[in-house]
Amino acid sequence: MLIGLSWALILAGGFFTIVGAIGLVRMPDVYTRMHAASVTDTLGAGLLLLGFMLQAGPSLVLLKLVFLFVLFFFVSPVATHAVANAALHYGIKPQLAEDRRGRLDADTREPAAIEEELRIEAAQ
Structure with a gap:
């Protein structure tokens, strides 16, 4: 049962990561591309790491995966925000409706x- 749940999380994480990659190609400007990539990438990586945590069981590997999970959930949105601010600072204007x-x-x-x-x- 636990293995099935972990594989479901891994597959869902892979799905969201692929959707983010498609959004990166399909979106019209840099800001919507960053939004699509960051949201789905954070969710996809989080689900992948949760699936790996369930497969690791209680061990040192689980502790490392928890550290990566927390680190990724803080670093990814902050990095996306920094890149968006840099793009705005250098004059790339958001595309309006x-x-x-x-x-x-x-x-x-x-x-x-x-x-x-x-x-x-x-x-x-």
Whole structure:
């Protein structure tokens, strides 16, 4: 029974880690990518470590896994916050809802600068 629960936690942790990796690729800007990666990575790693703790049993390995669990739950969100602050400090602006219109610049195939288009639409 305990082995089955530990494997369920390990599989759930792997699932959340894979979902975080997909979110890292699919999200539009650096802030949403960091959010998707940090939340699912923290949850995925936590579930993986809990599954490993159940398999380790009472031993020194369990104590090390508990230390890693606590360390990871404090370090991962703080590191994500620090990277987000650094990105904001260096001028990377968050993408707002009105910025996402799915338009691409014909030359660069990058999202088009739509500030002028928004001004034209507002004037009409």
